[in-house]
Amino acid sequence: MKNDGAVETDKDKNMEQLDRIIQQPGIMGGKACIRGMRITVGMIVGQIGAGRSVDEILTDYPYLEREDIMQALRYAAWRAEEREVILTSVSPKTPFFRQ
Numbered sequence: 001m002k003n004d005g006a007v008e009t010d011k012d013k014n015m016e017q018l019d020r021i022i023q024q025p026g027i028m029g030g031k032a033c034i035r036g037m038r039i040t041v042g043m044i045v046g047q048i049g050a051g052r053s054v055d056e057i058l059t060d061y062p063y064l065e066r067e068d069i070m071q072a073l074r075y076a077a078w079r080a081e082e083r084e085v086i087l088t089s090v091s092p093k094t095p096f097f098r099q
Contacts, residue, residue, distance in 0.1 A: 018078075020071045032075060034068045044072040 022036045032041040039061065047057050054069050 041072045045076045
């Protein structure tokens, strides 16, 4: 429970752990960024998705810290759980459809 008597939720706990993720209208169009820099969460997630390792990203962006990348990934995972996004409709005629 929080000091003000309100019940602390898992969402509150998760957000407290994301103190390096900042959203400001004047920085990168309001996208979630790392510590107010012009490095977006999407850029970090895209790099990981492309097969880059955390160490490779840290080498390319020496001003980032390992915790910046970890928080970006946690933020992206949290946002992905916020709403369901339907990527494509799959039917039995789709070549990769399995029953």
